[in-house]
Amino acid sequence: MEKIFVKGCEAVAEAAVRAGCRFFAGYPITPQNEVPEYLARKLPQVGGIFVQAESEIASISMVFGAAAGGTRSMTSSASTGVSLMSEGISALAGAHLPAVICNFQRSGPGISNIQPSQQDYNQATKAHGHGAFRMLVLAPSTLQEAADMTYRAFDLADKYLNPVYLLLDGFTGAMMEPIVFPDPKSDEWILENKASKAGWALFDGNLREERRRAMGGRNDQEPDNIASAEMYERWKGTEVEYEETLTDDAELIITAYGISARFAGAAVKKLREEGLKVGLIRPVKVYPFPEEAFDKLDYTRVRGILSVEMSIPANFAEDVKYAACRRAPVKTCLSSGGNILELDAILDAARELYGSR
Amino acid sequence: MEKSIIVAGVGGQGVLLVGQTLSNAANETTDKFVTYFPSYGMQKRGGTSECYVVISDEPIGVPKPKLVDYLLAFNTEAFNRFKGNVKPGGTVFLNAAEDEAESVSTNADMLVGMGEGAATDASAMNECAAADVPADTEGFKVVRVDAAKTAFNLGSSKALNLVMTGALIGYSDLMPAENVLQTIFKKLGAKHPEMNEMNEKAYSLGLEAGRRSVR
Amino acid sequence: MNAVYTRPKTLDAAGSTYCPGCHHATANKLICEVLEELGQEKNAVAVMGVGCCANSFRYLGTDLIALPHGRPCAAASAYKKCNPDVVTFTYQGDGDLASIGLAETLMAANRGDNITVVFINNAVYAMTGGQIAPTTLIGQKTSTAPGGRIAEEYGYPLHMCELMGQLRAPKYLARVACTDVPNVRKTRASLMKAFKNQLDGKGFSMVEILSNCPTNWGMSALESIEFIENQLIPEYPLGEYRDI
Numbered sequence: 001m002e003k004i005f006v007k008g009c010e011a012v013a014e015a016a017v018r019a020g021c022r023f024f025a026g027y028p029i030t031p032q033n034e035v036p037e038y039l040a041r042k043l044p045q046v047g048g049i050f051v052q053a054e055s056e057i058a059s060i061s062m063v064f065g066a067a068a069g070g071t072r073s074m075t076s077s078a079s080t081g082v083s084l085m086s087e088g089i090s091a092l093a094g095a096h097l098p099a100v101i102c103n104f105q106r107s108g109p110g111i112s113n114i115q116p117s118q119q120d121y122n123q124a125t126k127a128h129g130h131g132a133f134r135m136l137v138l139a140p141s142t143l144q145e146a147a148d149m150t151y152r153a154f155d156l157a158d159k160y161l162n163p164v165y166l167l168l169d170g171f172t173g174a175m176m177e178p179i180v181f182p183d184p185k186s187d188e189w190i191l192e193n194k195a196s197k198a199g200w201a202l203f204d205g206n207l208r209e210e211r212r213r214a215m216g217g218r219n220d221q222e223p224d225n226i227a228s229a230e231m232y233e234r235w236k237g238t239e240v241e242y243e244e245t246l247t248d249d250a251e252l253i254i255t256a257y258g259i260s261a262r263f264a265g266a267a268v269k270k271l272r273e274e275g276l277k278v279g280l281i282r283p284v285k286v287y288p289f290p291e292e293a294f295d296k297l298d299y300t301r302v303r304g305i306l307s308v309e310m311s312i313p314a315n316f317a318e319d320v321k322y323a324a325c326r327r328a329p330v331k332t333c334l335s336s337g338g339n340i341l342e343l344d345a346i347l348d349a350a351r352e353l354y355g356s357r
Numbered sequence: 358m359e360k361s362i363i364v365a366g367v368g369g370q371g372v373l374l375v376g377q378t379l380s381n382a383a384n385e386t387t388d389k390f391v392t393y394f395p396s397y398g399m400q401k402r403g404g405t406s407e408c409y410v411v412i413s414d415e416p417i418g419v420p421k422p423k424l425v426d427y428l429l430a431f432n433t434e435a436f437n438r439f440k441g442n443v444k445p446g447g448t449v450f451l452n453a454a455e456d457e458a459e460s461v462s463t464n465a466d467m468l469v470g471m472g473e474g475a476a477t478d479a480s481a482m483n484e485c486a487a488a489d490v491p492a493d494t495e496g497f498k499v500v501r502v503d504a505a506k507t508a509f510n511l512g513s514s515k516a517l518n519l520v521m522t523g524a525l526i527g528y529s530d531l532m533p534a535e536n537v538l539q540t541i542f543k544k545l546g547a548k549h550p551e552m553n554e555m556n557e558k559a560y561s562l563g564l565e566a567g568r569r570s571v572r
Numbered sequence: 573m574n575a576v577y578t579r580p581k582t583l584d585a586a587g588s589t590y591c592p593g594c595h596h597a598t599a600n601k602l603i604c605e606v607l608e609e610l611g612q613e614k615n616a617v618a619v620m621g622v623g624c625c626a627n628s629f630r631y632l633g634t635d636l637i638a639l640p641h642g643r644p645c646a647a648a649s650a651y652k653k654c655n656p657d658v659v660t661f662t663y664q665g666d667g668d669l670a671s672i673g674l675a676e677t678l679m680a681a682n683r684g685d686n687i688t689v690v691f692i693n694n695a696v697y698a699m700t701g702g703q704i705a706p707t708t709l710i711g712q713k714t715s716t717a718p719g720g721r722i723a724e725e726y727g728y729p730l731h732m733c734e735l736m737g738q739l740r741a742p743k744y745l746a747r748v749a750c751t752d753v754p755n756v757r758k759t760r761a762s763l764m765k766a767f768k769n770q771l772d773g774k775g776f777s778m779v780e781i782l783s784n785c786p787t788n789w790g791m792s793a794l795e796s797i798e799f800i801e802n803q804l805i806p807e808y809p810l811g812e813y814r815d816i
Contacts, residue, residue, distance in 0.1 A: 005377075005384045005391070023654055025646075031397055049653045054679040058646040061639060061676065065619070065647030068637045071654040091639050114398065175420050176377065176393035178384040202635045203655045205615035266418020343419050 003178035009034035009076075011143045011179055012102055012166070013042065015150035016074050020185040020193055021100070022048035023066035023073040025059040027081060030114040031170035032104035035076040047187070056081040060088025060101075067097040070194040070201030072154050076102035078170065079120050080111060089163055090129030093228075096200075098157030100150070101135075102166040104173040107338040115338025116170030118258060121315035124167045125287040132225075134232040135165045136239055137287035141261040143177040145284075151182045156239075158193070160231060161200075167286060169310070171259045171340065235288045242290035243282040246272065250279030251301055252354045253328075255320055256308035257283045260341055264308045267346040276354050286316070294323035304329045304353040308346055312336035329353070359413035360531060361422045364521075365439050366431025366452075368406040371518035375429065376408035378522060378540055379531070383412045386536035392420035407435070412531065427529065428497075429521050431504075445496040450524050450567075452504040452517065500528060500570040507562050516559035523563020528570055580604035582613040582633035589630070593793025595783040596624060598750045599663075599692060599759075600631050606763045607634065607659070610771065616659040619648040621668040624698045628663055642673025645680035648687045659770060661688040666707040667697045670730050674706075677732075681776050684741030688766045689778040691732060694785040695804060702788030706730040709807055714788075733780050733813040744769050744777035745814035749805065751797050758810075765815070782808055 006014070013035045016024070024043060026036040036052060043050040049066070053059040059075045066073040077085060082103045092099050103124065107117045124137050136156055140146040146168065153164040185193075194203065245268060247253065252271075256264035261282040271278040281293045294305075305328050307317035312334045321330045333349040335341050362379065366372045373395050380393040395408040409421045424444040430436035430451045443449055504520035519541065526534050538560055546553045579585070582604035588597040607613040616634040620626045622641035629636050639647050644662035652660040662669075669677050669691050680687065696714055697703040703716040707729050711720040721729075733745045744766055748759040759781060766777035782804050784796035791799060 003384060005381050005393075023650065025650060049650070051650065051653070053646065054675045057643065058676050058679065061643035061646035062650035064639050064643070065637060065650035066654045068647070069651050069655045069658075073650075087640050088643070095639070170397070171394065171421075174395055174397050176380060177420075178391060202617050202637065202651075203658060205658065262418050262420070269418065340421050342423050344423060 001180045003180055005176055005178045006143065007034055007176050008143050008146055008168070008173040009104070010038050011147040011181075012076070012150045012168070012173075013038035014181060015147035016100065016154070017042050017046060017048070018182055018184040019072065019151040019154040020190045021072045021074045021154060022046070022190065023063070023071045024048070024075065025051040025053045025062035025066075025073075026076050027053050027056050027059050029056075029078045029081045031106055031116070031173050032076050032078050032102070034173070035102065035104075056084035057087060060085040060092070063099045063101075064088055064092055064095070064097060067092065067099045068095070068201065069203045070197035072098075072158075072190070072193065074100040074102065074154075076104070078104045078106045078114075079108050079117075080106075082120065082123070086129035089135075090131050090133060092163040093129070093133035093135065094131060096161040097163070098154075098161055099163045100153045100157055100166065101163055102150075102168060105167070105169040107336065113338045114170065116172075116174075116259070116310065116340065117336055117338060118169055118260060118310040119312075119315070119336060120167070121286065121309070121311060122318075124165055125289070125319070128165070133162075133228065134235075134287060135163050136160070136235065137165045137167050137285060139167045139258040139283065139286045140172065141258050141282065143172065143175070144179040146172060147179050147181055158197075162231070165287075167258060169259050232288075239285060240288050240290045240292065241284040242293045243280075243284055244293060245280040245282070247279035247281060247297070249277050249301075251277040251303050252350060253279055253281055253297065253302055253305045254308060254346070254350060255281040255283075255305060257286050257316060260308045260310055263341045263343055263346060266343055267308075267350060270343070270347060271350055271354075276351070278350060278354070286319075289319045289323065291323040294320070294325075297328070299327040302328045304331060306331050306333055306346070306350050306353055308333045308341065310335050310339075310341055359411060359415070359417070360427070360529075361412075361425040362410040362427040362429065362525070363407060363425045363439050363442060364410070364429040364431075365405070365407035365435035367435075368404045369402045370406070370431045371515060372406040372431060373408050374545075375518045375522050376410050378537065378544060379410050379412075379525075381544060382532055382537045382540035383410075385540060387412075387532065389414060390417050392417045394420045405434070405438070407439070427525060429525060431517065431521065440497075443497045447497040448528065449497055449499045450502055450521055450528070451499055452521060453501045454503050454506065500524060500567070502563065502566050504563065507566075508559055511555055511559055511562075513555060516555060519556055519559040520563035520566070523560040523565075524567035524570075525563075527564035527567025529567075534564055580608050580613075582608055584631040584633065590624070590627065591785075591787045593784065593786045593796060594624075595694075595750045595781065596628065596692060597631075598756060599690065599781055599783070600628050602750075602756070602760045602763055603661075603663070603690065604632065606760065606767055609764070610659075610767055612659045612767070612771070615657070616661065617648075617651060617655075619644040619651065619660065619662045621662075621664055621673065622699075623665040623668050625663050625665045625668065625692055627699075632663075642668050642671070643676055644668065645673060645685075645687070645689065646676040649680045649683065649685040652685060652687050656686070659688070659767065661690060661767070661770075663690045664692070665698070666691070666693045666695065666705045670706040670732055678736070678739070681736050681742050681778065682739050684743070684775040686770055686773055686775050687777075688770050689776070690763070690766075691778055691780040692783045693732070693780055693804075693808070694783040695729075696785050696788045698785045698788050702785070707732075707808075709803055712803075729807055731808060733778070733808075736778065737813045741776060742778065742814055743775045743816055744812075745780075746778075746812045747780040747782065747808055747810050749782040749800055749810060751800050755810075762812070780808075782810070
């Protein structure tokens with residue numbers, strides 16, 4: 001299979017097209033401009049629609065409109081812009097519409113700068129808008145994964161009738177790496193996919209009494225919230241996804257997601273070469289959080305957990321602490337403000353925690 | 358085996374193109390893993406520009422390493438910015454006159470395609486203050502490549518980046534020289550086949566300079 | 573016996589719960605009549621934001637997309653691009669269309685998206701209790717401009733038809749009212765034109781209906797009609813601002 005050397009943003013964009021995404025709306029913001037630029041060229045070639053919207057608010061509202069008609073739809077932005085989308089993401093969740101939202105995280109808070117970060121973790125996993133909804137949050141750490149997860153995200157959105165969130169970062173968006181793309185969905189498949197949504201989607205005069213008037217506000221909201229909560233709870237059984245590396249005999253666990261997990265993996269390798277028993281837990285989805293990975297650890301052996309992320313204050317580490325449940329000390333190794341993690345800093349923090357029992 | 362490279366210079370010098378060419382060549386002609394990470398910022402000509410390339414036999418953990426094996430510095434500013442990021446025993450390829458007394462003054466030509474406003478930045482861009490850079494310093498070797506002059510003599514200062522690429526490939530055993538040349542033809546020649554001949558010359562002169570420097 | 577008039581089937585038989593005398597009910601009925609006359613009542617999607625307009629989802633028998641305040645034009649544009657054969661219209665109030673959603677509205681108009689916009693301008697935020705709107709008249713008292721609108725504080729009433737008249741893309745822009753039978757007939761004709769334009773693939777059409785709000789204006793239904801005639805229409809002249 002031919003490996004194509006591709007930029008992160010383009011890996012996501014091309015994978016979306018191959019997954020049958022036929023509508024994209026977005027607004028320029030660094031570091032993800034290659035996503036809309038790629039799709040502006042590509043979507044019209046495959047009969048899809050590309051719109052550069054007047055704002056991120058309009059972008060997500062357009063995705064809402066396209067999704068309501070049963071078209072596989074996506075938007076992409078970076079931190080500041082994703083904040084503006086909160087309203088529409090909440091609306092998608094409330095209306096049970098499938099869509100894919102990409103966040104190539106950059107430094108915050110506020111406008112800050114355009115360099116990579118992982119500072120939107122809490123926003124992505126816990127509070128992406130008002131109204132206490134949840135989304136599956138996928139966090140690729142390589143470009144191959146970014147493409148594969150984008151492809152999968154559309155299936156998950158359709159399956160659960162809920163927006164799916166790809167938590168990326170400026171580093172992943174800008175870097176290049178050879179990958180193998182998943183097979184493109186055929187035009188026939190895409191038509192069938194849209195037709196399969198006839199139970200709720202609005203197209204071709206497809207009037208559905210049970211769906212009509214249910215797209216927006218409700219006075220009897222609670223039963224719907226209860227059903228959604230039950231779905232989120234089921235995800236904890238079916239959608240948890242994580243990767244363990246050398247954890248069986250590990251006395252120190254390093255944990256990280258997304259781009260940080262690459263650096264953390266390199267640290268584990270280096271420390272093993274030094275003879276230290278170190279393992280890696282990498283949440284592949286950060287929502288639902290893989291608490292079981294931490295429950296499985298033998299805490300008579302594990303001296304500590306080092307949580308690594310590009311966010312100050314730490315966000316991801318809070319979930320790690322919750323999952324570890326005081327059974328082992330959790331320390332952090334952090335960077336933020338657009339500063340990229342340094343391998344040496346992870347190694348030093350790990351060595352210190354390893355030797356501190 | 359893992360080798361890492363920083364290519365650094367000024368926007369408009371083709372810095373990122375060198376990184377992409379090396380990465381593409383490694384991807385297309387070897388079984389190795391490869392990552393490329395560019396600096397990105399406000400879109401601006403004449404600003405600083407750099408990228409990281411890692412080529413490895415194993416999956417790559419850190420696409421932006423703190424210390425690299427090779428630094429391609431397209432000007433003195435880039436050298437100063439990244440000399441602290443070269444491993445002990447590493448090699449720096451510096452765009453500078455091989456004869457320290459000789460000054461390179463091709464600034465005007467470097468402005469081609471950069472717009473009027475770039476004039477002030479451009480003087481910094483191609484100023485190769487060779488005299489103040491010692492041959493071997495701070496634990497790494499410095500290979501001077503008279504890339505700006507070589508490219509200028511070939512008729513296009515834009516070819517500076519290919520001279521630098523050639524020097525790296527000629528000096529190191531990263532990849533067979535022919536592999537990289539084929540990628541240059543494929544990637545650059547696709548849009549501008551008429552440039553193939555000059556590109557090959559620039560690359561070859563760089564190769565020779567690199568090979569001459571192997572001791 | 574021949575029926576000379578019947579309720580359009582697309583309009584909910586239970587009747588409206590709009591305040592007595594509110595012209596929303598008239599606008600709802602006219603939209604249904606026009607869609608039925610065009611044979612599109614089973615092939616239409618209404619896109620609504622938030623406000624009294626959104627109450628219409630109870631009465632309009634078309635399909636519905638309902639989303640946050642101000643966003644109908646963005647969603648309608650996207651929906652229409654993906655489903656070009658479905659009649660797509662927004663039904664929006666002045667706060668929705670001309671304030672919080674001004675960017676979405678103007679940009680849809682400027683792109684010339686092939687949608688129909690029905691704009692109910694009653695010069696107040698009605699559902700929330702009568703606050704000052706972009707279209708509130710100078711001197712008009714509202715709950716958040718208790719002394720009346722002062723230009724130095726809130727600027728001047730926003731004229732959407734005139735504003736959109738500066739754009740090249742819109743195909744039809746009209747301001748109408750439902751104050752009497754001749755005006756209701758004109759409103760119906762304007763809606764017909766705006767929907768026909770969409771069926772003909774011509775592009776963006778907007779019908780601005782000067783409406784009333786007896787409750788928040790603190791008037792009887794008849795007084796509110798006089799207010800439209802004597803106050804609103806002089807500020808917002810009726811007519812077709814664009815027809816190409």
